[in-house]
Amino acid sequence: MTSPRIVLMLLTVPLVLGITNCEEQVLPPDHVPGLDEPVEEVEPNEPAEAHADPHCDPDKEHLAASEPILGASVYQLDISLTDQDGETAALADFQGEPVVAALIYTTCTTACPMILNEVESIVDAVDEDGKPAKIKVLLISMDPERDTPEALKAYRDFHQLDERYVLARADEAQVREIAAVLGTRYRQLPSGDYNHSPVIALLDAQGQLTGRMEGFGQQRGELVERLRDLVE
Amino acid sequence: MKIFLLVLASMTTVGPGLWRPLYPAEGEEEITVPAFELDEAAVTHRQFLEFVQEHPEWRRDNVGSLFADEGYLDSWAGPGELGSSVGRGHPVSGVSWWAARAYCSSRDARLPTEAEWELAAQASTEEADASEDPEHLAQILAWYSRPGNQTDPVAHSEPNFWGVYDLHGQVWEWVDDYASALVANDNREDGTVDITRFCGAGAITASLKIDYAAFMRIAFRSSLQADSTTRNLGFRCARDLPKEAP
Amino acid sequence: MTLNQTIMCLAAAALLAGCNSSTSTSESSAPSVIPEANAAGPIAFAPGLASALPSSEVRGWTPEGDPITGEVTYAPDVPAPIDRDYPAKVIIELETTEEVMEIADGTDYTFWTFGGAVPGKFMRVRQGDTVEFHLKNHPDSKMPHNIDLHAVTGPGGGATSTFTAPGHETVFTFQALNAGLFVYHCATAPVGMHIANGMYGLILVEPPGGLPAVDKEFYVMQGDFYTTGEYGAEGLQPFSMDKAIDEDATYVLFNGRVGALTGDNALKAEVGDKVRMFVGNGGPNLISSFHVIGEIFDKVYPEAGTRFQENVQTTLIPAGGAAMVEFEVEVPGTYIIVDHSIFRTFHKGSLGMLQVGGDEAPAIYSGQQSDTEYEAEPLK
Ligand SMILES: [Cu+2]
Numbered sequence: 001m002t003s004p005r006i007v008l009m010l011l012t013v014p015l016v017l018g019i020t021n022c023e024e025q026v027l028p029p030d031h032v033p034g035l036d037e038p039v040e041e042v043e044p045n046e047p048a049e050a051h052a053d054p055h056c057d058p059d060k061e062h063l064a065a066s067e068p069i070l071g072a073s074v075y076q077l078d079i080s081l082t083d084q085d086g087e088t089a090a091l092a093d094f095q096g097e098p099v100v101a102a103l104i105y106t107t108c109t110t111a112c113p114m115i116l117n118e119v120e121s122i123v124d125a126v127d128e129d130g131k132p133a134k135i136k137v138l139l140i141s142m143d144p145e146r147d148t149p150e151a152l153k154a155y156r157d158f159h160q161l162d163e164r165y166v167l168a169r170a171d172e173a174q175v176r177e178i179a180a181v182l183g184t185r186y187r188q189l190p191s192g193d194y195n196h197s198p199v200i201a202l203l204d205a206q207g208q209l210t211g212r213m214e215g216f217g218q219q220r221g222e223l224v225e226r227l228r229d230l231v232e
Numbered sequence: 233m234k235i236f237l238l239v240l241a242s243m244t245t246v247g248p249g250l251w252r253p254l255y256p257a258e259g260e261e262e263i264t265v266p267a268f269e270l271d272e273a274a275v276t277h278r279q280f281l282e283f284v285q286e287h288p289e290w291r292r293d294n295v296g297s298l299f300a301d302e303g304y305l306d307s308w309a310g311p312g313e314l315g316s317s318v319g320r321g322h323p324v325s326g327v328s329w330w331a332a333r334a335y336c337s338s339r340d341a342r343l344p345t346e347a348e349w350e351l352a353a354q355a356s357t358e359e360a361d362a363s364e365d366p367e368h369l370a371q372i373l374a375w376y377s378r379p380g381n382q383t384d385p386v387a388h389s390e391p392n393f394w395g396v397y398d399l400h401g402q403v404w405e406w407v408d409d410y411a412s413a414l415v416a417n418d419n420r421e422d423g424t425v426d427i428t429r430f431c432g433a434g435a436i437t438a439s440l441k442i443d444y445a446a447f448m449r450i451a452f453r454s455s456l457q458a459d460s461t462t463r464n465l466g467f468r469c470a471r472d473l474p475k476e477a478p
Numbered sequence: 479m480t481l482n483q484t485i486m487c488l489a490a491a492a493l494l495a496g497c498n499s500s501t502s503t504s505e506s507s508a509p510s511v512i513p514e515a516n517a518a519g520p521i522a523f524a525p526g527l528a529s530a531l532p533s534s535e536v537r538g539w540t541p542e543g544d545p546i547t548g549e550v551t552y553a554p555d556v557p558a559p560i561d562r563d564y565p566a567k568v569i570i571e572l573e574t575t576e577e578v579m580e581i582a583d584g585t586d587y588t589f590w591t592f593g594g595a596v597p598g599k600f601m602r603v604r605q606g607d608t609v610e611f612h613l614k615n616h617p618d619s620k621m622p623h624n625i626d627l628h629a630v631t632g633p634g635g636g637a638t639s640t641f642t643a644p645g646h647e648t649v650f651t652f653q654a655l656n657a658g659l660f661v662y663h664c665a666t667a668p669v670g671m672h673i674a675n676g677m678y679g680l681i682l683v684e685p686p687g688g689l690p691a692v693d694k695e696f697y698v699m700q701g702d703f704y705t706t707g708e709y710g711a712e713g714l715q716p717f718s719m720d721k722a723i724d725e726d727a728t729y730v731l732f733n734g735r736v737g738a739l740t741g742d743n744a745l746k747a748e749v750g751d752k753v754r755m756f757v758g759n760g761g762p763n764l765i766s767s768f769h770v771i772g773e774i775f776d777k778v779y780p781e782a783g784t785r786f787q788e789n790v791q792t793t794l795i796p797a798g799g800a801a802m803v804e805f806e807v808e809v810p811g812t813y814i815i816v817d818h819s820i821f822r823t824f825h826k827g828s829l830g831m832l833q834v835g836g837d838e839a840p841a842i843y844s845g846q847q848s849d850t851e852y853e854a855e856p857l858k
Contacts, residue, residue, distance in 0.1 A: 071296030179411060180329065180458035181298060187412035190259030303617060303645050370706075370719070376620060376671075377588045377716035404620070444719050447667040448621060455622030455643035462644040464620045 069095075073207035074181045081140070081168040084152035091170075091178070092207070098230040099136045099203040103175070103184045103196065105143035106155040106167075111198045114216055116159060118200055123164070125224045126231060133231045137165040140178055142186050142194055144169045183212060204230050243269040243341075243471060244395040246352045249360060253350075254446045255413075265351040270344060271468035273386040273397045274323035274405065275335060277314055280305075283335050285312060290331055300328040303461040321385035323403045323466040329458040332406045336469035343408035344470035346453070350446075353400065355393035363443060372400040372445040400445070404452055406467040413454040529687030530784050533631070533655035536606040541567035545610070550599035553733045554745055556695040556756060557602040560684050565606040572599060573614040574623040574642070574664070574677070578714065581703060581729060582736035582827065586714040589734065590621065590664070590675035596734030597699035597760060598662065598679025603629075605657040605686050610649065611636065617645035622666055627652075628798070629660035629681045637665040657685040659782035659800045661758050670762045674704055674722050676734055678760030680800060692804065693751035699758040700766045700795070700817060700828065701734065702727035709826060725763040730822040732815065732830045739815060739830030747807050749836025754804045761797025767818035768793050768801065770832065772811070777804040792818050807834045809843040 069075050069092070079091035100119055104112040119137060126133045141147035152167035161167075170178065179186055186196035202211035202223055211226040213219040247267040253260055284290050284305075291311040292304045305326050309315020327335075329343075336342050344352070356362035363369075378401075387397040399405070456465075548570040549557040572592050579596075581587040592598025603609055615623050622643050626635035630652045639650035664677035680699060704722040705715035709729060721728060732739050739745060747753050759766045769792040778790040779802040787793075795801050807813075815830035822828040838845070 072298050073296075074298065076296060076298055176409070176411075183457055185411040185413070185454070187409070189257045191257075195257065301645075366720070373719060374716045377714065442719070442723075444668045444671055451622055451667045452620075452643075455641055455646075457643075460643055460646075462619075463617050464644060 070206050070208060072209070074178075074203060074209065075207035077174075077177055077181065079170055079174045079178060081166075081170050082149060084149055084156050084167045086149040094136055094138060094203075095207055096205050097134055097136050098205060098227060099138050099207075100227065101138040101140070101182060101201045101203055102199060103142045103179055103182065103186065104139050105141050105194060106147050106151050107143070108194065111196065115198050115200060118198075118213075118216055118220065120161075122200070122220060122224055122227060126227050132162065132164065133227075135164060135227065135231060137161075139165065139167045140175065141167070141169045142175050142179065142184075142196060143188075143192075144172055144175060146192070181209065183214075202226055202230070242272050243469075244272050245473065246270045246348070246394040246396065249351045251347050251351045251354065252363070253347075254443065254450055263347050265347045267473055268344070268348050269471040269473060270348065270352055270394070270396055271341075271470070272391065272395055274402060274466050274468045275332075276321050276386055277308075277318050277324045278320040280324040280327065280335060281308075281312075281314055281320075283338060287334070287338060288312075290334060295331070297459070299330040299459060301457075301459045301461055303463070304328060304331065305461075307463065319383065319385060322383045323386055323398065325383075325403050325463050325466045326461045327406075327465070327467060328461050329406055329408075329410060329456070331461075332467040333408070335467075339469055341469035341471040343406055343467060346407040346409050346412060348470055349399075349405065349407045350449075352392070352394055352396050355396070357390050357392055360393045363446075366442070369443055369445065375401045376445075376448065403464050403466040404449070404462075406465065407453065410453045410456050411458075413450045530605060530657035530685035536565075536653070536655055539565045539606040539653070541565055541608040545569050548601055548603060548609070550593065550601050551697070552593070552595050552599060553597050553697040553699060554739065556600055556682075556697045559688055559691075560602060560604045562604060563686075565604065565608065567608045567610060568603050569610045569612070570601055570603075571612040571614065572601075572625070573616055574619060575616045576619050576621065576675075580735060581705075581715070581731070582710055584712045585705075585707075585710060587703065587705065588675070588714070588717075590623070590672055590677050592625070592662070592664075592677060592679050596676030596678075596701065597697070597758065598677070600679060600697045600756070601662075601681040602684065603654050603681070604684050604688075605654055607683075608651060608653050610651045611640070612647055612649050613640045613642050614647045615642040615644050619644040621672070623664050623672065623677065624648075624666050625662055626665040627660060627662040627681055629654055629656070629658070629662070629683050631655050634665065635662075641666065654683045657683045658784065659683075659756055659758070659779070659802055661760065661798050661800055663760060663798070670722060671717060671719070673760060673762040674702070674717060676701065676703075676760070678758070680756055680758045682756060689754070691752075692754045694745075694747050694753045696745050696753070696755045698732050698739065698745075698755055698815065698830065699734075699760055700730065700732055700764075700768070701760040702762065702764045702826075703729040703731060705729070722762070727764060727822070727826055730764060730817055730819075730826040730828040732828060736827040741831075744812070744831035744833045745815075747832060747834050749807055749810050749834060749839065751834075752804065752806050753832070754802060756800065756802055757795060758800040759795040759797055763797060764817075764819075764822075765797060766795040766828075768795050768803070769816050769818040770803075770805070771814040771816060772809075773805050773807070773813055773832075775803045775805050778802070807832075809839045810834045810836045 075092035075095050077091055080088055081091055082088050100122060102115050102119060104115055123135070123137060126135065141152065147169050152169065156165060156167050182199055182201040184197055184199040186194050188194050197214055198216065200213050200223065201209055204210045210230065211223045213223050245267055247265050249265055251263045251265050253263065288294060293311040295304060303326050307318055307326055314320060333343055354361050354363040356365060356368040359365065383402050389397060389401065391397050392399065542564045543566055545567040546569070548568040550570065551557050574590065574592055575594050576588060576590050577594065578586050578588050589596050613625050622641060624637045624640040624642060626637040628635055630636045632652060636650055636652060640648045642648045660681050660683065662679055662681055664672040666672050678699065678701065680697065704718045705728045706718045707715045729736065737743060757768055775790040775793065777786040777788055778793045779786045780793060782800040782802055793801050793803065811834055813832040813834065815832060816823040817828040
């Protein structure tokens, strides 16, 4: 036994949570993403159907709503987020606007500040004449233990991020799913820090991954171009 | 054949034990893995077919592209049938992480973690920890000299110390935290990761350089995405030990 | 280069530039370099690949015209010389596979390959070209693979950008900044095993002016192999990690198989042909003492660098390195190609053949003229 944290990780191996009802995920056309809606509480040990429900397919007739969730959309995932103000929302509530998404944690001193820097420079490049582009930036913590809403708020304030930036946390099992769709690799170390790959992902209004950069600088221009296209 | 059926249905207790990761960070040189339950055999094509029949959303013609790439179950004759060229009792392959998770979840189970899987897999038929037994390592390595995607029916060989079959020699297997392997894509960096790429990384070097199969597993896992389905990749399920009665 | 010219060159090291102009007009203009270490003898590095530009000059080039699909060939063939005077975008596709093939008659081995053969396919581009490289990993592969091309300037030589799961395809683009003959290989862990299983090949980056014309070009690549069974043991032979670590090769081969260059597979040329061999060494462990029995290399580009050496009998080729050798064949017959670490030839397979047809040249080589007994002094 070298570290209590390791044991904790092993004991809290992710359980697949929640039952997704596809219809519930399809948002009404006038739905405004908000963080004030009640979210179903799920018992961690509750046996469940696979919540990643591929019923949510655009070809399915019963889903021919005005905002169908596509087969490639991350909004098929049933993920509950808590933001820096302590309010909860579903990941799917971000549907409707392009989203720049990344996994970070607030006590990270090396890669995460660089990720945030990259994200800000991407957003700045897309904002024309100081007019903020209609996008959302979703920074999800991979460290739900330490990143309380208060910590997220402090981070957001410290970096003077505007209201388009949402800092959010999810439980460990759901962080793993978010990481899976963004293609972020990460691992908690005994020190409590994380090893993680610096990934910035771009989701279109339907939640499809339309751009992704790993590392810094090289693909930024491409991502900016795609985001511009999405905003238009 | 009776034995097969018994085996297919059952889990066995593995651990507790110590696992030494190949690329340990500081404090990770030895990890204590609590006891857990693990499928004795890998999930078979037949079992996965039953799952798909009960959960048609996981048929290859229904699944969303977020959850599986184009190779998903592509060895099957059709979305709901195996066909004659697929061995029913052979390990299923061509299954994504999402699909494997969904299967386990339908059985009130989960995928094993990397630490759990590796703990189970370091056992030989005789020993719980044969990770430094050259003969054992050589046997594992022999799989890589076996061509293509040939498999045998599950549980055809001897079980290991824990009573688990085929952890080596048949197919790769998903672990839940497959994305925790953070070796650089260029493996000659010896796991020493660039601080600008990976937060919090110290100098990490391989601990047991003769365990080539372990290098391969890590390289393999680090090449995967959650939607990846390869013809040599299957899975088995795990479960926490039942809570002891107070 | 004719024999007379060769003699002339030997006699006049100081006139090397002049001598070169008789074989290659394109190589006459560069300054000759005589390293200090050679001050005592006639050995000197003369200029070669004279039209190769410093990478700094090529850096600004942008591809012109339509993208071109790069020609790739199996050993011992080499793609045709590049007939192009502008930098292009070249698209190259390579597929990694894991296949059982014969390593010797009756002995199978599971090779891991670039393009279905060992060595991997030969690629040929022009200095300054922009190469869009596609690496596909066959769905039946067990392993992920990547590629490190020594011709690439950038992290991992491309390996960091091409880590490819079975069934996947990765793409990256590089500009070929330096001319030369470069090894490529897989760099996935355990790297030595991927190389030992045959994951290597050569990429030639021609100088902008091309290489001097020759009559025959061949692709030969050496590699060492490690099997659990001994040399010639029948059946499917697994890789032996222990032997590989001990550098105790079971096979040392040209072009991936005992007999890949002998008998019907021998390289063929005619008297009077100028022959150029692109020789690589994939390793993973052994250095090659590359030698053609009965020939003298008129020119060797040691380590496949830009300057050539002349009149060489045996050239060292490091693991992960290459050399270009050139010679003219004057006398018909069979020339044995060996690694002159000679036990490898007799016990481990490093044997190839160059069969030269054409008229006898008794003035150069008479053949046996007599065989008689003689009066010997008794030994003390
Ligand atoms: Cu490889």
